[in-house]
Amino acid sequence: MTAAPALIALDWGTTSLRAYLMGAGGAVLQSAEHPLGILKVEGGDFAGAFRAVAGAWRAASPGLPALASGMIGSRQGWREAPYAECPAGLDAVARGLVEIPGENLVLAPGVSFIDADGVPDVMRGEEAQIFGAFADGGSGIAVLPGTHSKWAEVEGGRIRRFATFMTGEAFAALSGHTILGRLFEGEAFDAGGFARGVAHAALKQKGRGGLLHRMFSARTLGLFNKAPPQALRSYLSGLLIGWEIEEAAAWLRRKPLEVTVIGGAQLSAAYRAAFKQRGVAAEAAPADAAALGLWRIAAAAGLV
Numbered sequence: 387m388t389a390a391p392a393l394i395a396l397d398w399g400t401t402s403l404r405a406y407l408m409g410a411g412g413a414v415l416q417s418a419e420h421p422l423g424i425l426k427v428e429g430g431d432f433a434g435a436f437r438a439v440a441g442a443w444r445a446a447s448p449g450l451p452a453l454a455s456g457m458i459g460s461r462q463g464w465r466e467a468p469y470a471e472c473p474a475g476l477d478a479v480a481r482g483l484v485e486i487p488g489e490n491l492v493l494a495p496g497v498s499f500i501d502a503d504g505v506p507d508v509m510r511g512e513e514a515q516i517f518g519a520f521a522d523g524g525s526g527i528a529v530l531p532g533t534h535s536k537w538a539e540v541e542g543g544r545i546r547r548f549a550t551f552m553t554g555e556a557f558a559a560l561s562g563h564t565i566l567g568r569l570f571e572g573e574a575f576d577a578g579g580f581a582r583g584v585a586h587a588a589l590k591q592k593g594r595g596g597l598l599h600r601m602f603s604a605r606t607l608g609l610f611n612k613a614p615p616q617a618l619r620s621y622l623s624g625l626l627i628g629w630e631i632e633e634a635a636a637w638l639r640r641k642p643l644e645v646t647v648i649g650g651a652q653l654s655a656a657y658r659a660a661f662k663q664r665g666v667a668a669e670a671a672p673a674d675a676a677a678l679g680l681w682r683i684a685a686a687a688g689l690v
Contacts (some may be wrong), residue, residue, distance in 0.1 A: 388481060389408070389409030389410050389413055389415060389433070389615070390409060390447075391407050391408070391409055391415060391446070391450055392409055392410055392421065392450070393407075393408040393450070393451055393452070393680075393681060393684050393689065393690050394406070394407060394408070394440050394443055394444070394450055394451070394452035394455035394618075395408050395453055395454075395455070395677055395680035395681060395684070396436075396439070396452065396453070396455070396456075396458070396680075397454075397455060397456055397511060397514065397675075397676040397677070397680070398422075398423070398424065398454045398455070398456040398457065398458035398463075398511075399423050399456045399457050399482065399511055400423045400424055400425055400446065400452055400456075400457045400585065401421070401423035401425065401426065402419060402420065402421060402422070402423045403419070403420045403422040403423060403439060404417065404418075404419050404422065404438050404676065405417065405418050405437070405440065406674070406677040406680070407443050407478055407523075407622070408677065408680075408681055410458070412677070412678050412681035412682070413539040414674055414677050416443075416498075417640065417674075417677070418439070419607075420435075420439055422435045422438075422439065424457045424458055424460070424462060424463045424464075425462075431442075432458065432463070433486075434451075436489065436686075437466055437656075438584045440452060441504075441592055443508070443512065444524075446516050450688045450690070451454055451485075451489065451491075451492075451684070452489070452490060452491040452492070452585075453491070453492055453493075453494060453680055453683060453687075453689060454491065454492075454493050455493070455494035455510070455511050455513070455514040455676075455679075455680060455683070456510050456511030456514075457510050457511065458486065458493060459479060459493035459494060459496065460496070460510055461605055463493075464486060464493065464520050465484055465486060465547065466484075467482060467483070467484040467493045467494060467495040467496070468482060468484075469495055469497060469508060470482045470495050470496070470497050470498070470513075471480075471494045471497075471498055471499070471500075472497060472498065472499040472547050472548070472641045473541070473544050473545060473546045473547075474497045474513065474542035474544060475542075475543060475545070476543070476682055476683060476686040477686060478515060478682055479494055479495060479497070479517075479677060479686070480683055480686035480687035482494070482495035483683075483687055484496070484524040488597065492516065492617045492689070493669055494513075494680075494683055495511035496508055496509055496511075496513065497509050497512075497513045497545055497548070498571060499547050499548055500569065501549075501551075504610055505510075507548060507549060507550050508550075509538075510647075511514060511549070511676070512530050512536050512538070512599065513545060513675045514526050514675075514676050514679035514680050514683060515530060515648045515671070515675045515679055515680070516530075516538055516545060516648065516675075516679065517543070517647075517678075517679035517682050517683065518671070518672065518674070518675035518676055518677065518678035518679030518680075518681075518682065519545050519646055519648050519671035519672065519679075520540050520551070520646075521678055521679075521682060522543075523542055523543035524542075524543065524586065525541045525542060526538055526540055526644070526645070526679060527539060527544075527638070527644070527645045527646065528540055528644055528645070528646050528648055528671075529553070529634075529644045529645045529646065529647050529648070529657065529668075530646065530647075530648045531627075531649045531650075531653045531654060531656075531657045532554050532653070532670060532686075533551075533552075533554040533555045534550050534551070534552055534554065534555060535550070535551045535552075535553045535630060536548055536549070536551075536552060536645060537549050537551070537637065537638070539636045543646065545608060549634065549637050551630045551633060553626050553627060553629075553630045554653075555627060557622065558603065559685075560622060560626075560672060561602075561619060562672075565605060565620035566602075566605050566622060567603045567619075568605075569592065569605060569608035569609070569615055569618055570615060570618045570619040571615035571616050571618075572616050572619070573619060574591035574616065574618055574621035575620055575656070576614075576617040576619070577620070577623075577659070578617060578620075579613060579614075579616075579618065579619070579620035579621040580620040580621065580623060580624035580656065580660075581606075581616030581624060581628075581659070581663055582613070582617075582621055582658065583620070583621040583622060583623065583624025583625035583626075584625070584627065584630060584631075584659075584660045584663050584664065585598070585624075585626040586600060586603065586627070586628070586630055586661070587624070587626075587627075587628025587629040587631070588622075588627050588628055588632065588664065596625060597625075597626075597629050600625060600629075601622070603621075603625070604618055604621055604622040605618075607621065624660065627656065627660045628660055628664070631660060631661070631664055631666075631677075639668070641664075641665075642666055643665035643666065643667065644666065644668065645661060645666060645667075645668050645669070646668075646669050646670075646671050647661075647668050647669070647670055647671065648671040648675050649671075651673075654670055658670065672685070
């Protein structure tokens with residue numbers, strides 16, 4: 387017997403919208419992905435986009451509650467949902483839900499962290515993924531690859547602190563809009579080139595230089611025929627991801643023994659390869675971690 391629908395859950399980001407129809411216990415009954423991220427909704431008609439995505443589910447189950455997380459709750463989204471401060475658990479996020487009048491929809495707040503220098507960091511949407519990946523209330527290090535990669539310390543299912551690394555955005559800018567990309571050929575992943583980049587990022591000897599120096603090697607290795615042009619793009623990716631791992635270890639004040647990687651299959655696989663090369667055990671989170679996290683937030687708020 388098919389479970390009765392209990393919640394519409396939306397992982398609503400900058401470029402895409404993932405919608406889930408969920409039943410008792412957080413079971414995903416149906417799901418769909420739409421190119422309706424907040425920057426792609428024409429005229430900022432978020433109400434129209436929501437109804438287009440959830441209308442059929444609502445028609446079949448009138449009164450079904452809906453919960454959305456991600457950039458839809460940002461200042462550029464439908465309505466701003468203020469950040470919950472770290473350490474942040476389900477309770478703090480559930481208390482910060484913001485209602486969209488007339489839609490039976492609430493928006494989840496993001497999470498913020500202020501570092502020792504007084505500099506703020508923020509996430510929106512990743513907190514739901516973390517709550518889903520750590521549904522057992524456990525502890526560990528969560529790594530969420532992406533345009534703005536996040537590393538989070540989780541203790542007892544709560545986000546204790548986190549840091550953002552602009553690895554994905556830097557890679558896109560460097561490969562597409564600088565001289566580094568001029569020698570690249572193709573976009574296929576090259577395992578050897580990637581591993582070489584990860585290894586170069588890990589070199590610690592005095593005089594090796596930092597990232598700003600090492601990035602130029604993505605050009606010079608090609609100029610001197612020390613790497614094939616088909617490998618250079620993956621080399622740069624490995625260099626940046628490897629450098630992220632080094633920076634994150636410094637931020638953690640230790641090299642992690644194991645991490646939980648949360649994200650899309652292709653990018654997560656690249657990160658797991660980099661972690662394996664650096665001697666770090668990496669476990670992949672469930673594919674629907676965001677859906678489960680949204681369900682847990684809804685349950686904590688009494689929506690289901």
